Amino acid sequence: MKNGKGWIYPYIQENKKLIMITVFLGLLTVLSATLLMFTSGYLISKSATKPETILMVYVPIVAVRALSIFRAVSRYIERLMGHNVILNILSKMRLRLYKMIEPEVLVMESKFRTGDVLGVLADDIEHLQDIYLKTIFPYIVGFCLYLLSILALGFFSFEMAGWVALHLFVIVVLIPLLSFVATKRKIILYKQGKKALYQVLTDAVLGISDWVFSGRQLQFIEAYEHKERELILTDRKRRSFNRIRNVLSQLVVAGLVLIIIIWAAEQHELGLLPVTFIAAFVLIIFPITEVFLPLSDAVSQLPRYQNSLERLESFGNNRPSEIQALKxxxxxxxxxxxxxxxxxxxxxxxxxxxxxxxxxxxxxxxxxxxxxxxxxxxxxxxxxxxxxxxxxxxxxxxxxxxxxxxxxxxxxxxxxxxxxxxxxxxxxxLFDTTILNNIRLGNLNATDEEVYWAAKQVKLYDYIQSLPQGFSTQLHESGMRFSGGERQRIALARILLQxxxxxxxxxxxxxxxxxxxxxxxxxxxxxxxxxxxxxxxxxxxxxxxxxxxxxxxxxxxxxxxxxxxxxxxxxxxxxxxx
Ligand SMILES: Nc1ncnc2c1ncn2[C@@H]1O[C@H](COP(=O)(O)OP(=O)(O)OP(=O)(O)O)[C@@H](O)[C@H]1O
CATH class of the missing domain: 3.40.50.300 (P-loop containing nucleotide triphosphate hydrolases)
Structure with missing residues (x-):
């Protein structure tokens, strides 16, 4: 991911504060979810002990209500904030891309259609937003939460905090790392294979008549399907690895639940923890691990962004030296x-x-x-x-x-x-607008009369007027196609207005x-x-x-x-x- 430096790091640096606020809101959401589970656990246990009056559980009832509202609100603000940061970053990236591509338009013309290149690169930028939303933000939130929960547990018991830290380390660091290493090659191979298949298919479609004339179409289809099967197999392997990984992560969570149950029971035995708190402590595991479990997938997705990053990097670096001085x-x-x-x-x-x-x-x-x-x-x-x-x-x-x-x-x-x-x-x-507007493109301040004059000069006036809607004819809607010569005359009319x-x-x-x-x-x-x-x-x-x-x-x-x-x-x- 070394290539990402130019397209990832500077934007994080630039939006440091907003990202920190988003992470803080993310933590606040998890905290309220955790407190909600804790209070709910307490409330259920307390209610099971049949309190004499509702007043004994009145405070937790209000707290459950307040926390569930607070959780929804903070999640909403967190999403709003996160998307705001992303849109801000995306708009800056797009501006940078357009500035990069602008001077190259005429140079590229001969090799590719500029619109296609722009389309591919713009897609790459869209793709990069997922790095922030699905990988960077969740990972920062997850890691901060990891540290905070260990610290909080350490407050109750060093030993238990140590055990939990070890368990969580497995799902926060070890499994994501393992997942990244194990699936990286498969993801890259799959992407390369898919690209190669597209190329083969496009090539075959362009030369379809030659395949048919040579009578070898079945041979082509067989070879194609063989490659496609290989590709599907690669992807299947990756998916089955992911399934095993998810089961492993769930087992770690189950281990954690067990540790908390044992610890809470011991504390109760020692008279340090009322029985009503056992469920409360166990339940907080779930909102916390909900944040950690998707991290493996988020990290293993990183190779998917590599092509986009490399394309954007190389586009910026490989600008032909002929136009370096342009700006x-x-x-x-x-x-x-x-x-x-x-x-x-x-x-x-x-x-x-x-x-x-x-x-x-x-x-x-x-x-x-x-x-x-x-x-x-x-x-x-x-x-x-x-x-x-x-x-x-x-x-x-x-x-x-x-x-x-x-x-x-x-x-x-x-x-x-x-x-x-x-x-x-x-x-x-010719643009998808009226003939009048198409000619006026030469000079946007030209009056209708000036446009008519230009059309007369290029000998198109009578023809345009003979159309049912004259100069207001919509070039696209009418399905009307100008011939090559007429197109050139419209372009010439634009030049006259220019x-x-x-x-x-x-x-x-x-x-x-x-x-x-x-x-x-x-x-x-x-x-x-x-x-x-x-x-x-x-x-x-x-x-x-x-x-x-x-x-x-x-x-x-x-x-x-x-x-x-x-x-x-x-x-x-x-x-x-x-
Ligand atoms: N981007 C480029 N990089 C390297 N060589 C180039 C590049 N563009 C053009 N050339 C080469 O420079 C020479 C002149 O090219 P140019 O496009 O100016 O010719 P032209 O007379 O306009 O040709 P045509 O009528 O086919 O468009 C050719 O030999 C061409 O192969």
């Missing part, structure tokens, strides 16, 4: 000034960028984009186009050279780059048929006049003769000129057009 700056004032000027010069100066893995993605790249110009970044897959986008948005910092907007490093604006740069990517997301000086088109027409692609690009370049456009693409659709082209291959600039020039002068380029 250090962010100059909101500067970006607002540049955004207001609407005249931005984008400069890449001898930029070299190497990934953490050692892969050099860009080498010595220089180009300038003045306000209102269009620049086409052309290159095959893996040539470095997406890396340029991340450098431009300030997510990555070049190893050598500089990327700047009006002379200020792009990394200074990383968090605010959307105030100057708009990006239209391959798969814009009204930023620089627009990056990151292969926006991928997957569209040639005709839709041509119409969309024509419309895009028309409505984006006056803005600086960086058009990232891997083919020549939508390129005009005077467009400036940078052709990248393997991170290096290998052609630079207008489309017209390159067609005439460069054989490789001319072949692309063929």
């Amino acid at each position: 250090e700056f962010t100059s909101t004032k500067e970006i607002e000034r540049i955004a207001a000027e609407k005249n931005v010069k984008l400069d890449f100066k001898q930029v070299t960028f190497t990934y953490q893995s050692g892969k050099m993605a860009l080498k010595d790249l220089s180009f300038t984009l003045n306000q209102g110009e269009k620049l086409v970044l052309l290159g095959p897959s893996g040539s470095g186009k997406s890396t340029i986008l991340k450098l431009l948005l300030g997510i990555f910092i070049p190893n050598r050279g500089s990327v700047s907007l009006n002379g200020i490093p792009a990394s200074h604006f990383a968090k605010d780059s959307s105030k100057v740069i708009s990006v239209l990517n391959q798969n814009p997301h 009204n930023n000086p620089i627009v990056i088109l990151d292969e926006p027409t991928i997957g569209l048929d040639p005709r839709t692609e041509r119409d969309l690009l024509e419309n895009m370049f028309h409505v984006l006049r006056g803005k600086s456009i960086l058009f990232i693409t891997h083919h020549l659709a939508g390129i005009s003769p005077d467009d400036r082209i940078l052709f990248l291959d393997n991170g290096k600039l290998i052609m630079n000129g207008t489309h017209r020039q390159l067609l005439l002068e460069n054989e490789r380029y001319a072949k692309l057009n063929a």
